[in-house]
Amino acid sequence: MPLKLNQSEFVVERDLNKCISCEVCVRQCSNDVHEFDADDKTVLSECSKCIGCHRCESLCPTEAITIRKKEAEFKENSNWQPAHIKNIYRQADSGGVLLTGMGSDKPHTVYWDHILFNAAQVTNPSIDPLREPMEIKTFIGAKPESLEIEKIGDEFKLKTKLGPHLELSTPILISAMSYGSISLNACKSLASAAEAFGTFYNTGEGGMHKELARYAKNTIVQVASGRFGVDRQYLRSAAAVEIKIGQGAKPGIGGHLPGEKVTADISGTRMIPQGSDAISPAPHHDIYSIEDLAQLIFAIKEATDYLKPVGVKVSAVHNIAPIASGIVRAGADFVSIDGFRGGTGAAPQAIRDNVGIPIELALAAVDTRLREEGIRHKAAIIVAGSMRSSSDIIKAIALGADAVYIATAALIALGCHLCQKCYTGKCNWGIATQDPYLTKRLNPSIGTRKLSGLLRAWSLEIKEMLGGAGINAIESLRGNKEHLRGINLSETELSILGIKHAGQAW
Amino acid sequence: MSMALIKNRKSDIPDFRVSSGCAVFGILNESGTCFDGRMILEGIKMMHDRSNGLGGGFAAYGIYPQYKNDWAFHILYDDDAARSRMEDILKKSFAILYFEEIPTKRSAAIDNPPIIFRYFLKLKDIYSLYERNVPVDSFSEEDFIVDFVLKMNARVQGAYIISSGKNMGIFKGVGFPEDIGNYFRIDEYKGYLWTSHGRFPTNSVGWWGGAHPFGLLNWSVVHNGEISSYGRNQRYVASLGYECSLSTDTEAITYLFDLLARKKNIDLEIMNMILAAPLWERIERMPEDDRELAMTLRIMYGGALINGPFSIIVGHNDFMYALNDRIKLRPMVAARKNEYLYVSSEESAIIKVCPKPDIVWRPEGGIPVIGRIRKKD
DSSP states (O other), X not given: OOOGGGGOOEEEEEOTTTOOOOOHHHHHOTTOOEEEETTTTEEEEOGGGOOXXXXXXXXXXXXXXXEEEOOOOSOOOSSSOHHHHHHHHHHHHHOSOOEEOSSOOSOOOOGGGGEEEOOOOSSSOXXXXXXXXXXXXXXXXXXXXXXXXXXXTTEEEEOSOOOOOEEESSSEEEEEOOBTTBOHHHHHHHHHHHHHHTOOEEOTTXXXXXXXXXXXXXXXXXXXXXXXXXXXXXXHHSSEEXXXXXXXXXXXXXXXXXXXXXXXXXXXXXXXXXXXXXXXXXXXXXXXXXXXXXXXXXXXXXHTTTOSOEEEEEEOOTTHHHHHHHHHHTTOSEEXXXXXXXXXXXXXXXXXXXXXXXXXXXXHHHHHHHHHTTOGGGSEEEEESOOOSHHHHHHHHHTTOSEEEESHHHHHHHTOOOOSOGGGTOOTTSSSOOOHHHHTTSOHHHHHHHHHHHHHHHHHHHHHHHHHTTOOBGGGTTTXXXXXXXXXXXXXXXXXXXXXXXXXXX | OOGGGOOOSGGGOOSSOOOEEEEEEEEEETTOOOEETHHHHHHHHHTGGGOOSXXXXXXXXXXXXXXXXXXXXXXXXXXXXXXXXXXXXXXXXXXXXXXXXXXXXXXXXXXXXXXXXXXXXXXXXXXXXXXXXXXXXXXXXXXXXXXXXHHHHHHSTTEEEEEEEESEEEEEESSOHHHHHXXXXXXXXXXXXXXXXXXXXXXXXXXXXXXXXXEETTEEEEEEEOOTTHHHHHHHHHTTTOOOSSOOHHHHXXXXXXXXXXXXXXXXXXXXXXXTOOOHHHHHTSOHHHHHHHHHHHHHTGGGOOOSSEEEEEEETTEEEEEEOTTOOSOOEEEEETTEEEEESSHHHHHHHOSXXXXXXXXXXXXXXXXXXXXXO
């Protein structure tokens, strides 16, 4: 049987010369790593409980604590990595599915890191965003086949009305995270930052809490397989509706919020009894094919008087291009594609790390397919699945995305340290937890400020890069693959991405 | 300049994009009175230093009044074999009313020119000709010509159609524009609208078909600039059936005009709201109706927004249209004298041919200069 010691992932180092036994660490740790020994007047730490969230280290007033990764002492074996061995011990003990949180941490190719962006030199002037207008306003919605414009005398009158569109000040939206998977304070931070910055956040599948109703005009509401919190009011109050079919971190499976997390507040928001498990089935039980999806899209459009864009979110899987084509033909105004590095509050590790495809390849394949079919104008494409920086975003737009969704990045702005233990409900940063003792650690007004800061910083960087490439409107970058070059990529990868290799000119 | 770098044959077409700086000059007589090619030649010659000898050309409207209702094709050939291949294909779709080698004046300045013929053609019944099963009511003679020209240029070895309109023609090649003009004896033609181009490609490869103006149907486009939206524009037109085979900005711009002005029926006066769309901050200040139109056009036709520096002159049987990018990153000057409208990269060209214009102005970025033919000869 395995030694418990071998299961510690981290070492908690305490410099006893610095420790003043103030017990901040004891109070801050929801995993009970630290304990005050009244006899010895010292604080002891149990490393095996540490999940590496760095809360105690961050808050220790005397910098007495250092959390370090603990290297496994297993005999070296290239095939049987320590993670495999530890997972087998854990599963032999529990007999259960291995759960994990956040996106996959496996070293799969991140294509963003193999793509380089362009800049203008001599033959084409770069544009200075500090001196010239730099436009990144973005619209999400369907476009008609053509416009009818009437000329009366010298005046032009528009006869075709455009369908409903979302207007974004920057091509970044905040992706779906439900109240339940994250705290209300986290939800408030996201919603209020979206409002402050002129973009949108997504409720996820957990319904809309009454305190979030004031942000409705900056809200995309989700209709997922569990239909939690969905009623006419919910659909009609939002700016847009998104039908959730799949999620990048766990394609093909549903979700499960355990009954103990369904507090009175969550039960009210999700419209389910308090204490009952909130189970999102793997498929929608009324969608077994594309024509069923079309029916749901139009049922929602009917319910919202065709005044809101209705989109569909799917995870990036092998057949994503024909799937997206089907979704567009089924009447969606936007398609959200979530790549396999996308985050989650809880997912089986086997699925998270092994199912789906990277968003870069999915995006290029979908954009190309929709163009070939002549239906690219019928829907906007929003991509998600690990946008780590403004440069990831600008590359996504040049690959053909209309906008991107960020979620993990938004949570990191709120203080998340990516310890990947969201599913335990013990988030020390007050994000992925419903424990009032923990959630009060996240102040929504500070959260709003931080996330707005991130959106502002990334938007500025996007403008800098656009201007550098001699472009002053983001629509001229959309699908403009001439501004991308691959590095260290195979012919096949380049051809799927539709880009040239670095060193190849126009 | 090394002559060895110049490619004159279609087989030498570079398969990459050639970015270029350039001179453009256009003259329109709005009453439709024809004048010979000397004026345009003198003007473009003034801007010699804006070209580097790797391309020059002219588009002339009203030059073929005896065949004004028939398709006039100018075709470049690498050799006689290419010519017979092309003529066999032409005969399947067209009745050839007349054809001849375009008369030229040999000079030391023009090195190794290709064979250039012109044809006056009448289209046979297009519905029996067209290879696909297309709905009769949605297909015009113009659509056939577009399709034919794009296909032939992509497929027929050693032949390239440089001009395919009616009562107009494009004369172009590798050399300085004044040498090209003399070579084609353009002083002997009379037209009511002339545009011209002197090329300064920043890549050393130039070839006769790749010189400008670029033409398709009655459109001719001369362009100074390097557009940063090329990839976006090229994919936009490609998804609507125009395959860019030359990888030049001018080609993509020509297709945008054909697509928007001819197929989508967008009025010339609001084309600039798509191609050089007003800034959002400007749109927000517009009156309600205008704002909705401007906003809708921008959302709808984002793929047709031309970004980066450009000044273009578009020729057509009925008008001359000139446009600068929205923040005016390339020069453009316009002038009027009586019924003449001039548009040029530099004022020097205008003053050379019209020393005392009634008015000279520098068009604002994104605001078009439009001259229309009031009546034709």
